[in-house]
Amino acid sequence: MHQIAGSSVNWKAIREDFPILHEEVHGHPLIYFDSAATSQKPLAVLDALRSYYEHDNANVHRGLHELSSRATEAYENARKRVASYIGAASADEIVFTRGTTESINLVAQAWGGKFLSAGDVILLTEMEHHSNLVPWQLLAERTTTRLRFVPVRDDGTLALDQLSSMLTPEVKLFAFTHISNSLGTINPAAELCTKARAVGALTLVDAAQSAGHMPVNVKELGCDFLAFSGHKMCGPTGIGALYGRAEVLDSIPPWHGGGEMIVSVTLEKSAFKKAPHRFEAGTPNIAGAIGLAAAIDYIERIGRAEIFKHDVDLADYAMKRLADLPGVRVLGPARERGAVVGFVMDVAHPHDLTTFADQHGLAMRGGHHCNQPLMRRFGLTGTTRASFYFYNTKEEVDRMMEILQAAVRFFK
Ligand SMILES: Cc1ncc(COP(=O)(O)O)c(C=O)c1O
Numbered sequence: 001m002h003q004i005a006g007s008s009v010n011w012k013a014i015r016e017d018f019p020i021l022h023e024e025v026h027g028h029p030l031i032y033f034d035s036a037a038t039s040q041k042p043l044a045v046l047d048a049l050r051s052y053y054e055h056d057n058a059n060v061h062r063g064l065h066e067l068s069s070r071a072t073e074a075y076e077n078a079r080k081r082v083a084s085y086i087g088a089a090s091a092d093e094i095v096f097t098r099g100t101t102e103s104i105n106l107v108a109q110a111w112g113g114k115f116l117s118a119g120d121v122i123l124l125t126e127m128e129h130h131s132n133l134v135p136w137q138l139l140a141e142r143t144t145t146r147l148r149f150v151p152v153r154d155d156g157t158l159a160l161d162q163l164s165s166m167l168t169p170e171v172k173l174f175a176f177t178h179i180s181n182s183l184g185t186i187n188p189a190a191e192l193c194t195k196a197r198a199v200g201a202l203t204l205v206d207a208a209q210s211a212g213h214m215p216v217n218v219k220e221l222g223c224d225f226l227a228f229s230g231h232k233m234c235g236p237t238g239i240g241a242l243y244g245r246a247e248v249l250d251s252i253p254p255w256h257g258g259g260e261m262i263v264s265v266t267l268e269k270s271a272f273k274k275a276p277h278r279f280e281a282g283t284p285n286i287a288g289a290i291g292l293a294a295a296i297d298y299i300e301r302i303g304r305a306e307i308f309k310h311d312v313d314l315a316d317y318a319m320k321r322l323a324d325l326p327g328v329r330v331l332g333p334a335r336e337r338g339a340v341v342g343f344v345m346d347v348a349h350p351h352d353l354t355t356f357a358d359q360h361g362l363a364m365r366g367g368h369h370c371n372q373p374l375m376r377r378f379g380l381t382g383t384t385r386a387s388f389y390f391y392n393t394k395e396e397v398d399r400m401m402e403i404l405q406a407a408v409r410f411f412k
Contacts, residue, residue, distance in 0.1 A: 009306050015391050017042040017298075028361025031396045036181050036209060036340050036387030037365055038231045041295075045234055048294035052287050060286055061260060061277075075286050078293035079276070082241050085296045086207075086226060087217035093249060095276040096289050099240030100208040101131040103227035104175070106242055106279060107204055108135035110255035116172055118144040123166060123174040123201070125150040125158055126377055129181055130370040132206045136175070150176070152377055156183035156332035163195055171201045175225075178216070179209035182371045182383065183332030184315060184340035186210075193222040202248065208232055209338055212299060213389075214308040224248050230288065235295035239288030242279075249275040256281040307390045311339035314388045318397045325404055331383060342369070342383035345404070347411040350384040356410065357384075360403045 015021050018040045023030040032040060052074065058067035060075045079091040088094060097103045112122075122136050126149050140147055148166055151159040158176075167174070174196040178189050193203045204225040210216050212233020218226050225248070229240040244252070254261055254272050258281035263271045272278045299307065318341045322328055327346030345353060354366030367382045368375045375382055386400060 007306055007309060009302060009310070009390075011310065011390065011393065014302065015393075017044065018391050019043065021391060025361040025363070026359050031362045031392075031399055033386040033388060033392065033396070033400065034363045034365050035389035035392075036232070036369075036385065038237065039212065039234050039389050040391065041236070042234055042298050044298045045236065045291050045294045049236065049287050049291045052290045057287075059283055071286055074290050074293075075284065078289035081293040081296050083243075085300070086211070086243055087219045088243055089219070089246065092274070092276055093243055093246050095242040095244065095249070095279045096284055097227075097240050097242050097279075098238050098285070099229035099231065100129075100206060100227045101135075101229075103225075103240060103242035104132055104204070104206065105135045106255055107173075107175075107225050107227075107244075108139045110252045110279070111248070112136075112139040112143065112145070112173075113255075114251075114253055116143050116145045119170060120145045120172045121148050121168070121170040122146070123148050123150065123171045123196075125176050125187075126152040127156075127158070127180045127183060127185065127371070127374050128175075128177055129206065129208065130372070131208075132175055132177060132204075133373070145172075146170075152183075152374065155334070156180070156185045158185070158187060160188075163192075167195055167199045167201065169199055171196070171199060173202045173204060175204035175206065177206040177209070179213070179338040179340070180332065180371075180374075181209050181340060181387075182342050182369045182374055182385065184337035184342070185332055186214075186336065186338055189223070190221050197222065209340065212295075212307075213304070213311055213339060215304045218243050218245075230292040230295060233295055234298055235292040236285075236288045239285045239292050241292075244275065246275075252279075254278045254281070258282045260284070302390060310390045311388060312336060314392060314394065314397065315339055315341055317394050318386060318388070318400070321397060321401050322404075325401070326408065328404075331378060339388040340385060341387070342385040344380060344383050345407070347408050350382045352411070353384045353404075353407055356407050357400075357403050360406070362400055362403050 020040050056070040058071045060072040079094050082094045083091045196203045202224040205223045207228040211228035224245045226243040231237040261281045330343045350366035365385045
């Protein structure tokens with residue numbers, strides 16, 4: 001049985017909660033090592049979605065009938081659940097979005113559009129996913145705000161010794177990823193927020209790779225915004241959240257207009273609801289929010305500290321095993337990394353290697369992982385990325401090694 005030292009969780013039993021893990025791919029048992037792209041979904045989440053559509057489905061906030069009340073209650077309870085999961089002071093600090101990308105675009109367009117002007121600086125890092133880069137580039141074009149980047153060192157960590165000189169008074173926001181989706185680096189988010197606050201800058205944490213993998217608490221981090229996606233943490237696609245500290249969120253104008261976000265409308269102008277409803281124009285993803293709440297319940301039954309230990313242990317194991325392979329280069333820190341291991345091998349291009357692995361039932365990702373500037377920083381066009389979650393095992397890592405060894409023989 002797959003065991004993690006010091007863990008009381010029966011990880012093998014947990015796999016039974018994920019029917020998809022029984023799939024066969026090209027005649028082989030599936031090994032799913034692409035959870036950084038999207039995680040698999042447990043029965044508890046699938047059941048919650050089905051039960052909502054079977055028993056309670058109606059539109060929210062506008063119906064004067066029983067089903068609408070039930071749907072509204074479930075949707076707003078999901079908001080409370082998200083708030084408690086990340087330690088927000090109130091559910092009013094949670095905006096439901098389509099995911100991390102939409103959350104960051106909301107901040108860039110609505111907050112950035114109102115508060116930034118020529119000469120202001122947004123501080124990012126060289127390891128940002130395109131979704132925490134392109135929205136700021138679009139904003140910079142519109143407002144002549146400048147972008148500045150904390151460099152990444154050769155070992156995949158941020159050059160924190162340069163942070164003080166980069167955090168000048170012109171910096172209005174420091175937006176950075178909590179865990180790198182290509183390097184596995186875990187950034188010291190609380191420390192970064194403290195340093196930014198000291199110069200009066202707001203902070204945005206991209207928690208896409210951390211929210212489902214480790215304890216994340218916005219008060220402990222001391223951030224102003226935090227963005228994450230439900231689908232990377234056992235929830236459905238098309239749902240995620242933006243946390244905004246109440247004082248900051250209240251100061252931001254709406255970004256999308258439409259139904260649901262108004263108090264009154266005349267032909268000439270409208271008055272808007274308070275946050276968070278001001279930011280949720282149109283019919284929201286009601287089932288998605290309910291599915292996300294079910295995913296949170298599921299994750300918390302296991303425990304995020306346990307999940308984190310499992311991730312670190314499995315990533316360490318994979319790093320050790322990969323070191324045995326000839327002609328392999330692994331990106332990112334050697335130890336204490338998130339559940340992401342990106343590598344290149346001399347024998348084959350990442351796309352060919354990933355396709356070869358797929359023929360053996362092993363699902364990984366090959367390419368730039370929406371990190372083109374970071375890949376360029378390391379002189380690469382892409383990597384093969386194995387990314388893990390708590391349903392993965394050391395036996396699966398062993399099987400990955402056999403497949404990679406076969407690839408060495410095949411491509412030589
Ligand atoms: C670090 C990071 N940020 C943002 C995103 C974007 O997430 P989504 O596509 O769910 O909006 C991802 C997705 O891979 C990610 O890994």
